[in-house]
Amino acid sequence: MGIDELDGRLIVLLAREPRIGVLEASRRLGVARGTVQARLDRLQSNGVIRGFGPQVDPAALGYPVTAFATLEIKQGQGADVRAHLNGVPEVLELHTTTGHGDMLCRLVARSNADLQRVIDRVVGFEGIVRASTAIVMENPVPLRVIPLVEQAAQEG
Amino acid sequence: MGIDELDGRLIVLLAREPRIGVLEASRRLGVARGTVQARLDRLQSNGVIRGFGPQVDPAALGYPVTAFATLEIKQGQGADVRAHLNGVPEVLELHTTTGHGDMLCRLVARSNADLQRVIDRVVGFEGIVRASTAIVMENPVPLRVIPLVEQAAQEG
């Protein structure tokens, strides 16, 4: 289940320059093309690489406001709340957590004013007892995996 | 800056089946290949599509534990804290937020025990006054953008 050092270099390379193909990658890594192909296949069937879907920027889509909402759920309403939130497009992800809140979700909105509408829609559901929202001002570290991959590659 | 309806269908298609190329996409969408190519180029230069990097699953990498930490920062230490957290591979993303905490970051760890090590490393830095952590138990809605894209496509 670990990650090879070559695997690591491959993933990092693909992350930095996604457009290069298997052939070019093999040249950069200094291995045969078949090797890269085999590694890639294995990484994908392993589940290490889920896919190569487009990374969409909500801000460029017209949703420049991001927020995190901590939700407190009425006992036994978990499934319903999940289904409800799943139906809200502005809910980009949802986690159930330990701690004071029961759920944490990431929201986007067209503006601060629009965020109110989104929150109303999110919490306008019996089963959600309380919600506290934190608006994101800055994003010093955007979602990244490369450092983790490098670490996993060295240790593995 | 809006999103066309065709743009929306294209993005959704690519998100669902990333391996298909421009040609196949044009067939599916019922438009000419050149059109798809032009749209793709525009979406990428727009910044709507950031890229097609590999989507790596930290769990498969050996980091099955995810947590969110809310950090309280000593006034004026923001920049240092950012730099510090930027150097921790297990910090997958970092936001500065409004509300009770000053920052919110996503962490991963090899196990619950290992999470302690990560948190120690994160908060072991002058400038961080307090941290409260919520461990993720379940992830009912994994990070997604498709519903948002569809909504933006209809409205735009």
Added chain:
DNA sequence: CCCCGACTGGGCAGTCTGTACAGCCAAAGA
């Protein structure tokens, strides 16, 4: 000592990409 898995280097057919060009059409402007 042998076997097995992994990597190498090469080859082949099929397909896709990048690019270009001419024609068509609808919307915007003169």
Added chain:
DNA sequence: TCTTTGGCTGTACAGACTGCCCAGTCGGGG
């Protein structure tokens, strides 16, 4: 109404890549 502009359609061509196959090499485990 005429003209211009921008976007889409088909088409074409050379170059490059992919998927697949195979024989040979190499190092570790049995």
